[in-house]
Amino acid sequence: MRIVELLRQPRAELDPPxxxxxxxxxxxxxxxxxAPLMSxxxxxxxxxxxxxxxxxxxxxxxxxGNTGQISLGHGFFFAVGAYLSAVLVENHDVxxxxxxxxxxxxxxxIGYLFGLPALRLHGLQLALATLGLALVTPAVxxxxxxxxxxxxxxxxxxxxxPAFTGLERDQWVYYLCLVVASLAYxxxxxxxxxxxxxxxxxxxxxxAVATTLGVPATRTKTTVFALSAALAGVGGVLYSFxxxxxxxxxxxxxxxxxxxxxxxxxxLGTVPGVVFGAFFVQYVPQWTAEINQSAAGMxxxxxxxxxxxxxxxxxxxxxxxxxxxxxxxxxxxxxxIRRATRAGEDPRExxxxx
Amino acid sequence: MDVFLQQLADxxxxxxxYGAFALSIVLVxxxxxxxNFAQGEMAMFSAFFAWQFHQWGAPLYLAVLGAMVVAFLxxxxxxxxxxxxxxxxxxxMPLVIITLGLMxxxxxxxxxxxxxxxxxxxSMVSGPVLTLGLVAISQQSLFVVAAVxxxxxxxxxxxxxxxxxxxxxxxxxxxxSAQLIGVPIGRMLMIGxxxxxxxxxxxxSLAAPQLFLQPNMLAASLIYAFAxxxxxxxxxxxxxxxxxxxxxxxxxxxxxxxxxxxxDFKQAVALALILGVLLLKPEGLFGARKVARV
Numbered sequence: 001m002r003i004v005e006l007l008r009q010p011r012a013e014l015d016p017p018x019x020x021x022x023x024x025x026x027x028x029x030x031x032x033x034x035a036p037l038m039s040x041x042x043x044x045x046x047x048x049x050x051x052x053x054x055x056x057x058x059x060x061x062x063x064x065g066n067t068g069q070i071s072l073g074h075g076f077f078f079a080v081g082a083y084l085s086a087v088l089v090e091n092h093d094v095x096x097x098x099x100x101x102x103x104x105x106x107x108x109x110i111g112y113l114f115g116l117p118a119l120r121l122h123g124l125q126l127a128l129a130t131l132g133l134a135l136v137t138p139a140v141x142x143x144x145x146x147x148x149x150x151x152x153x154x155x156x157x158x159x160x161x162p163a164f165t166g167l168e169r170d171q172w173v174y175y176l177c178l179v180v181a182s183l184a185y186x187x188x189x190x191x192x193x194x195x196x197x198x199x200x201x202x203x204x205x206x207x208a209v210a211t212t213l214g215v216p217a218t219r220t221k222t223t224v225f226a227l228s229a230a231l232a233g234v235g236g237v238l239y240s241f242x243x244x245x246x247x248x249x250x251x252x253x254x255x256x257x258x259x260x261x262x263x264x265x266x267x268l269g270t271v272p273g274v275v276f277g278a279f280f281v282q283y284v285p286q287w288t289a290e291i292n293q294s295a296a297g298m299x300x301x302x303x304x305x306x307x308x309x310x311x312x313x314x315x316x317x318x319x320x321x322x323x324x325x326x327x328x329x330x331x332x333x334x335x336x337i338r339r340a341t342r343a344g345e346d347p348r349e350x351x352x353x354x
Numbered sequence: 355m356d357v358f359l360q361q362l363a364d365x366x367x368x369x370x371x372y373g374a375f376a377l378s379i380v381l382v383x384x385x386x387x388x389x390n391f392a393q394g395e396m397a398m399f400s401a402f403f404a405w406q407f408h409q410w411g412a413p414l415y416l417a418v419l420g421a422m423v424v425a426f427l428x429x430x431x432x433x434x435x436x437x438x439x440x441x442x443x444x445x446x447m448p449l450v451i452i453t454l455g456l457m458x459x460x461x462x463x464x465x466x467x468x469x470x471x472x473x474x475x476x477s478m479v480s481g482p483v484l485t486l487g488l489v490a491i492s493q494q495s496l497f498v499v500a501a502v503x504x505x506x507x508x509x510x511x512x513x514x515x516x517x518x519x520x521x522x523x524x525x526x527x528x529x530x531s532a533q534l535i536g537v538p539i540g541r542m543l544m545i546g547x548x549x550x551x552x553x554x555x556x557x558x559s560l561a562a563p564q565l566f567l568q569p570n571m572l573a574a575s576l577i578y579a580f581a582x583x584x585x586x587x588x589x590x591x592x593x594x595x596x597x598x599x600x601x602x603x604x605x606x607x608x609x610x611x612x613x614x615x616x617x618d619f620k621q622a623v624a625l626a627l628i629l630g631v632l633l634l635k636p637e638g639l640f641g642a643r644k645v646a647r648v
Contacts, residue, residue, distance in 0.1 A: 064447075068445065068447065070447065070450055070451075072454075117629060117632070117633045124388065124389050124450065125584070125632050125636065127389065127391075127450055128389060128580055128584065128628060128632075129625075129628055129629055129632060131391065131580065132577050132581075132621075132625035132628050132629075133625065135573060135574070135576070135577045135621060135625075136577070136621045136622050136624075136625050139618060139621050139622065140619075140622070142618060143618065143619045204445075205444075205445075254458075257454055257458055260451065260454060264451055268447070292466055293465070293470075294462035294463070294465040294466040294470075295462070295466075296462075297458045297459075297461055298458070298459060298463065298466065300455075301454075301455045301456065301457070301459035301460075301461075301462060302455065302459055303455070304451055304452070304454060304455030304458070305436065305452055305455040305456065305459070308440070308448045308451055308452055308455070309439070312448065
């Protein structure tokens with residue numbers, strides 16, 4: 001039981017020195033950039049899907065983890081992005097790179113319009129309204145059959161790599177995903193850790209107090225909802241390039257719950273956690289699928305319950321637990337620098353002198 | 355005109371079922387302050403139990419009754435094991451996530467145990483279709499309406515005329531004060547969850563002959579049930595039933611008379627209804643208004 005109590009503890013964010021943080025990021029990006037050049041297409045497919053999930057998860061985590069609004073409707077915005085791409089690129093010959101801004105703007109607007117009324121509501125009611133959105137998504141796609149081809153779905157052949165790169169299609173799509181995911185990561189990280197991030201947490205924890213302190217709660221919530229919807233839409237565009245097929249059944253409630261599973265497993269309200277969640281959502285069902293076709297749903301459901309009880313702060317809290325003592329021993333953390341500044345010393349000197 | 359009356363009658367039958375599902379949602383909301391997203395899957399799972407008992411040779415009535423007992427125990431256990439340890443959490447997020455997890459687990463488990471092919475579920479009553487004036491009504495439909503009415507009446511008596519009902523209302527309305535005067539809060543919440551699950555089991559067994567038994571059979575009904583609960587006001591049992599009837603009639607008429615909606619797009623009516631009610635009158639028709647204090 002003691003181990004469970006230890007796992008349930010919240011863990012402080014790692015506080016690495018700047019050089020370590022930067023070199024880690026550089027190393028990760030380098031590895032991510034080299035990886036597809038030496039892998040089989042199906043491996044790149046899985047990795048691209050992880051990046052797709054990262055894009056969606058970043059937005060959803062900003063909404064659910066940081067702002068405290070549960071949305072089950074992000075599968076809808078994901079579908080809007082995917083279908084926009086399928087219809088415009090395949091049937092209307094729009095250049096596919098244009099789809100990223102188009103999907104972003106369209107989903108932002110739809111998200112804003114949907115969130116404007118829905119976010120005046122109590123958190124539970126928002127979950128209800130978005131659950132409705134998730135349940136009708138396949139029906140909406142089938143209803144607009146003349147555009148979406150209904151049950152048959154649309155095959156996508158676009159997103160071919162430019163000739164000068166000499167890349168295979170799967171590698172090119174992977175790089176698209178990597179660039180978009182990195183951009184999204186950067187933006188969301190800036191939002192989540194700055195002044196805006198603190199106002200979001202204020203809204204999550206004590207909305208009434210946040211309001212009295214001058215945070216425009218409704219406007220902020222609606223904007224975050226719209227932004228996360230837009231990211232889901234961009235994720236949908238990437239999905240359509242990776243999977244090369246869109247059909248109504250892929251966008252139902254199971255997808256929405258997979259998104260929630262991702263952010264719960266990674267760690268609600270932590271930006272890097274999303275990456276762990278995305279790996280889980282992409283790979284674990286593949287391992288369990290050998291047992292039974294129902295195993296994927298079972299894994300997600302059980303993981304949601306187990307994580308809330310055993311590891312409520314997600315995989316990221318395990319990482320922090322494991323690496324925390326190590327990182328805090330490395331000289332030159334920001335805490336050291338702050339302490340040194342207070343004592344009137346030159347912080348750089350401190351780093352050097354150790 | 356006869357089409358209209360026919361649709362009205364069908365709408366009322368489905369409305370009674372949605373009302374019953376909404377009732378179970380409302381019971382849990384009153385007990386624990388959350389919307390149990392697994393309510394539909396719990397009901398579906400119990401209907402599978404009823405089917406299984408019937409396959410093993412139990413008469414249908416007994417099989418459904420047995421499934422209701424199993425559902426009661428299952429619902430109470432879910433409250434005790436999954437919900438209560440987290441009831442003191444500062445917000446609802448963990449609880450909502452737990453019910454989502456439970457929903458997925460039950461859905462997959464049903465597919466795992468009983469397979470995903472749809473199964474025939476026998477009607478509780480069979481017999482010639484009755485004709486009342488211009489309207490044809492199956493005896494099963496009449497039975498559905500009667501059963502839901504009886505359940506509602508029994509619940510009314512339970513809550514208004516018995517000590518345990520009084521204790522349950524006290525536990526839901528003001529847990530702290532109720533605790534002080536000796537109401538065992540935990541047990542009351544468990545009973546609330548158990549009752550909700552049992553009502554769901556009955557409603558699912560009544561709906562199963564038309565919907566056919568399979569893990570996703572209640573996905574569509576669920577959204578109507580939520581619409582009904584929201585329309586009635588999430589904390590009002592009477593509202594749930596009235597809301598159910600309204601939603602049942604509305605979706606049937608909309609599906610018949612608005613050709614753009616048609617049969618397949620009726621769920622959107624429920625979504626529009628949910629959004630509309632939450633926007634215009636968030637407390638619903640019968641619910642209590644809430645005021646936030648800092």
